[in-house]
Amino acid sequence: MIQQAIDGDIGGVPARELIAAYGTPLVVIDTGELELEIDRFVRAFVARGITVGYAGKAFLVTAMAELLAATPLRLDVCSLGELITAERGGYPAGRIYFHGVAKSDAELQAIADGRVAFGVIDNAEEIERLAKIARARAPVDVMIRINTGIEAHTHEMVRTGGENTKFGIPERDARATIRRIAELPQLRLIGLHSHVGSQIVDVDPLIANLEELIGYADFACGLGLPVAELNVGGGIGIENGPGDARPIDLDAFAANLAERAAGTPYRLAIEPGRALVARAGSLLYRVVTVKRQGERRFVVVDGGMTDNPRPMLYGAHHPADLIVSAATGAPAPATLAGRSCENDEIGEYALPDDVAAGDAIAMRYTGAYTYSMASNYNRFGKPAVVFVRDGTVRRVVRAETDDDTSRCDLA
Ligand SMILES: Cc1ncc(COP(=O)(O)O)c(C=O)c1O
Structure with missing residues (x-):
């Protein structure tokens, strides 16, 4: 069977459109x-x-x-x-x-x-x-x-x-x-x-x-x-x-x-x-790079412990779906990792063997203790939040800009 490219949606809104409009990481509440x-x-x-x-x-x-x-x-x-x-x-x-x-x-x-x-x-x-x-x-x-x-x-x-x-x-x-x-x-x-x-x-x-x-x-x-x-x-x-x-x-x-x-x-x-x-929350990431190091395949995304710290704090596991991707390969072990200067591994997943930079991943069941626990470690800005419902979308929190991360500095 030839697998189709993946082009998913959340709350009836195509993930591709959400990413194009609001970037990633992106918190989506249905x-x-x-x-x-x-x-x-x-x-x-x-x-x-x-x-x-x-x-x-x-x-x-x-x-x-x-x-x-x-x-x-x-x-x-x-x-x-x-x-x-x-x-x-x-x-x-x-x-x-x-x-x-x-x-x-x-x-x-x-x-x-x-x-x-x-x-x-x-x-x-x-x-x-x-x-x-x-x-x-x-x-x-x-x-x-x-x-x-x-x-x-x-x-x-x-x-x-x-x-x-x-x-x-x-x-x-x-x-x-x-x-x-x-x-x-x-x-x-x-x-x-x-x-x-x-x-x-x-x-x-x-x-x-x-x-x-x-x-x-x-x-x-x-x-x-x-x-x-x-x-x-x-x-x-x-x-x-x-x-x-x-x-x-x-x-x-x-x-x-x-x-x-x-x-x-x-x-x-x-x-x-x-x-x-x-259950209502998804966190969208884009894959930045895929690396094989030793025995492992690291799929590194553009977020991590700053927007989703629970996996690193106490081993929380969120289901993850590829939501936008042209990958059609067989599922193979992958370590999903974040972009911070820590070993911020999000977890072990089975992802197609041809998952590639630019693909988008939705971390599911992330409505609780995810955005609310976000930090500015590495001076990364916190993500935007959008509400989706029946094909409509409303941005309810803008993403922090890089400038925002130093807005309280007095020097
Ligand atoms: C006092 C108190 N009430 C309610 C809650 C909510 O817990 P949960 O999200 O697991 O329902 C917490 C969570 O830490 C809490 O500390």
């Missing part, structure tokens, strides 16, 4: 796919009275905030940068809340000023700092993030529960922390939170986490505190690629949570990031 995922969460969770907050750290730009503002989702921000992005996108303050393990004074001030619905306290010092800032004002609504000691089986870089992690109030201090908040008229404890990790593919730790929270909530209510909501965090894992089965059945998980909380006075909430946006 908002049709994204809205399908949002809808899945709304039908499974919101329909059962479980609030869904989107974890902005996964991917947040102004146009994303605009899109989400038109849905029932809340938004979790963890920096002033994310908050300002949300505000620019018209996100209502009443649906935003503020996380963060080491909030700055300015971030605590934003919570006290009511730029968000509530803050999630991560540590004992934050309670005192926020109470001081809030002194002259109406009580500030807070939740506390409790490290319930539940360890999810996931990569240690994305595990946030258990005693060997820095996140949240440790179990042994949780009751004293709740008591301390009860003493402070400046703060009002409206809920409890616990996020145990990311890319979790088994719901048991998430349910166990809820059970722990219910115990602490009962304790807080016993002190007369108005704890009404329990947030079990995000972390809902996704499959490796489009051909694989989804590891977590949202409907069953939502039903399981609701069943566990039935009979308690508590409302539930979750805050996924990855599971909402990862």
Whole structure:
């Protein structure tokens, strides 16, 4: 069989056109796919009275905030940068809340000023700092993030529960922390939170986490505190690629949570990031050179760890497709490598033996923790972001120019 040259599209827009118009690397979000995922969460969770907050750290730009503002989702921000992005996108303050393990004074001030619905306290010092800032004002609504000691089986870089992690109030201090908040008229404890990790593919730790929270909530209510909501965090894992089965059945998980909380006075909430946006994202690269060195064939692309650091940070693997190419050869092992001055290998793939400079590759499932983790290492500019949908395209973030990479330099 003679293979055809490849000329693919994303969201109905030819990749060739996207590359010609916006260059590479290029972040492409298929908002049709994204809205399908949002809808899945709304039908499974919101329909059962479980609030869904989107974890902005996964991917947040102004146009994303605009899109989400038109849905029932809340938004979790963890920096002033994310908050300002949300505000620019018209996100209502009443649906935003503020996380963060080491909030700055300015971030605590934003919570006290009511730029968000509530803050999630991560540590004992934050309670005192926020109470001081809030002194002259109406009580500030807070939740506390409790490290319930539940360890999810996931990569240690994305595990946030258990005693060997820095996140949240440790179990042994949780009751004293709740008591301390009860003493402070400046703060009002409206809920409890616990996020145990990311890319979790088994719901048991998430349910166990809820059970722990219910115990602490009962304790807080016993002190007369108005704890009404329990947030079990995000972390809902996704499959490796489009051909694989989804590891977590949202409907069953939502039903399981609701069943566990039935009979308690508590409302539930979750805050996924990855599971909402990862599948909708593709990252386009062009091949710059193909080299054989030793036993290996390196296919070097015009991006890498600066726009997609997860493979180098903790071995994340994204499916990759040749999306524009004249190659017709048989698949053969190839190491996809980036262009930075590190061994920024993106992963091992099977690519045609005649893949060549100029071909375009789409890294799939890169909607989460890819653009949001981009850096300017080597003073490479960050890529543009476009939204595609049903054959239309809209650029929502321009690419940084080479000049942009020194725009904050003062010399
Ligand atoms: C507090 C908190 N909530 C939610 C999330 C979202 O996790 P995920 O994208 O795996 O759903 C994170 C991720 O780091 C987090 O730290």
